[in-house]
Amino acid sequence: MNRSLIQAANRPCTLVVCRGCCCGNPRKHPGTDHTWQLDRLRAAAVGSGGRLAVRTTDCLGPCDQANIIVVQPSTAGRRAGARAVWIGFALDDDCTDDLLNWAAAGGPGVAEPPTTLTLQFVRPPREARARARR
């Protein structure tokens, strides 16, 4: 089996962190330390031993619900039927904690999300859904 097939077979839960025009913008959301948030997420990915990945993306669409973070299921989660879950208003440390706890437990399709995080689930725009998959 070639390397890309092996990687696809073991894809970890991935947090896709929007950092477009509104998400991560301190002028639009001055009460949030956006750099700290991304640093925390990246540090967790590094410390996860490959069970969590984090990447950033340009604007995903629903700017009025910034910060948007998309939780993509792992390969095991996808096999269980899970799809990407969109989190809106991801602005405070509690939300970041919930995201990291959920991802550490396996993420969509593997573990139940923290109840508080479910209150921040938002519907993905159709076009943005396609972009987030890339």
Ligand code: FES
């Ligand atoms: S900048 Fe994140 S949704 Fe537009």
